[in-house]
Amino acid sequence: MPENEVGLAPMAGYTDEAMRAISLEWGADFVFSEMLSVEGVLRNDRTTQKIIPETPCRIQLFGNDIARLAMAAKAVLDKATWFDINAGCPVKKVVKRGAGAALLREPEKLNAMIQTLKGISDLPVSVKIRLGWDKNEVVKIVERLVESRPFAIMVHGRTVVQGYSGVADWESIGKVVKICKPHGIKVYGSGDVFSPEKIVEAFEKYGVDGVLVARGAIGNPWIFSQYKELKQKGSYTVPDPHERLKVFAKHLKKLIELKGEERAIIESRKHFVGYCKGLLNATKMRREYMKLKNKTDVENFLMQYGLDIKSLKL
Incomplete structure (x- = not known):
């Protein structure tokens, strides 16, 4: 320990x-x-x-x-x-x-x-x-x-x-x-x-x-x-917006594997609030994310904000 x-x-x-x-x-x-x-x-x-x-x-x-x-x-x-x-x-x-x-x-x-x-x-x-x-x-x-x-x-x-x-x-x-x-x-x-x-x-x-x-x-x-x-x-790296969304996508992928698509997307909303904290369009992003209902919605949303979703395969 x-x-x-x-x-x-x-x-x-x-x-x-x-x-x-x-x-x-x-x-x-x-x-x-x-x-x-x-x-x-x-x-x-x-x-x-x-x-x-x-x-x-x-x-x-x-x-x-x-x-x-x-x-x-x-x-x-x-x-x-x-x-x-x-x-x-x-x-x-x-x-x-x-x-x-x-x-x-x-x-x-x-x-x-x-x-x-x-x-x-x-x-x-x-x-x-x-x-x-x-x-x-x-x-x-x-x-x-x-x-x-x-x-x-x-x-x-x-x-x-x-x-x-x-x-x-x-x-x-x-x-x-x-x-x-x-x-x-x-x-x-x-x-x-x-x-x-x-x-x-x-x-x-x-x-x-x-x-x-x-x-x-x-x-x-x-x-x-x-x-x-x-x-x-004596210092540390701060993740850029792309990195924040990329790690969120990984988190969501794990949630989908554990709980299925529908449940995972609902539960991911409370985590997304944290992942987008401090981002330029955070309020708008949060509002939009709360309306998403399936993987296709999420993929389109993440691509809209510049994330190459193909490599992540949600």
């Missing part, structure tokens, strides 16, 4: 096989699947089964029951390279079930979950948290969590109530590093990672062991390679 890891965070509805493959191709050190519901895994729920990774990767699980968490982890063990317990998701329907960020209010249960997962395999076990519920209590939370010795603690620099509003508090993530270091527990930071410079700052200023890139990687897989380039050379 390399020092100063940078990888793709779990994002529901985004980090499927296609996005993971593109991220790895562009330099991500690791990738997470979409978060998996413990109950969905155990009940063979169709939606959950579709997002269980084919190619093994890091898996984040969410649930409230310790025994069922262990059962779900065993069920997907051959697909996992690492287990993370979601104790940070602020979505109401998750929290209502006592899962996600609700676990921040049950430190004993969270520690028991960590210990239980550590007991079922030799894979690393981490826990993803936020700074607190409606106020910053991260020091208190982490001082309890170190008791169970997770391999890593992953911290999003906002409270649950903040959701994704305001600015991520990396100073507090730095405090977590100081608490965890004497215990040999790694700390991964997340929140507002939208540039290679932010990744450098996370390592150099706040001392984290890893960085999770979430929204900053949507339609922007270059963020991983740009960080490595910046670290090695």
Whole structure:
């Protein structure tokens, strides 16, 4: 496992096989699947089964029951390279079930979950948290969590109530590093990672062991390679419009292989928003792309904006 890891965070509805493959191709050190519901895994729920990774990767699980968490982890063990317990998701329907960020209010249960997962395999076990519920209590939370010795603690620099509003508090993530270091527990930071410079700052200023890139990687897989380039050379390459569309076409091709033409084109819309960000005609392009319904439409659209689609064979 390399020092100063940078990888793709779990994002529901985004980090499927296609996005993971593109991220790895562009330099991500690791990738997470979409978060998996413990109950969905155990009940063979169709939606959950579709997002269980084919190619093994890091898996984040969410649930409230310790025994069922262990059962779900065993069920997907051959697909996992690492287990993370979601104790940070602020979505109401998750929290209502006592899962996600609700676990921040049950430190004993969270520690028991960590210990239980550590007991079922030799894979690393981490826990993803936020700074607190409606106020910053991260020091208190982490001082309890170190008791169970997770391999890593992953911290999003906002409270649950903040959701994704305001600015991520990396100073507090730095405090977590100081608490965890004497215990040999790694700390991964997340929140507002939208540039290679932010990744450098996370390592150099706040001392984290890893960085999770979430929204900053949507339609922007270059963020991983740009960080490595910046670290090695002091500068990095910015993809031109042609390159952005070319990589989008590759992403779409993978989506079509995974989900079929119709579903893939619908799902690609949310990724396209990221790929065309900053382009001269971005607003017009987004508006036009939302109306496309099949491969022929997409091919004509991409050719209209200067991409030779023949070599890509959508």
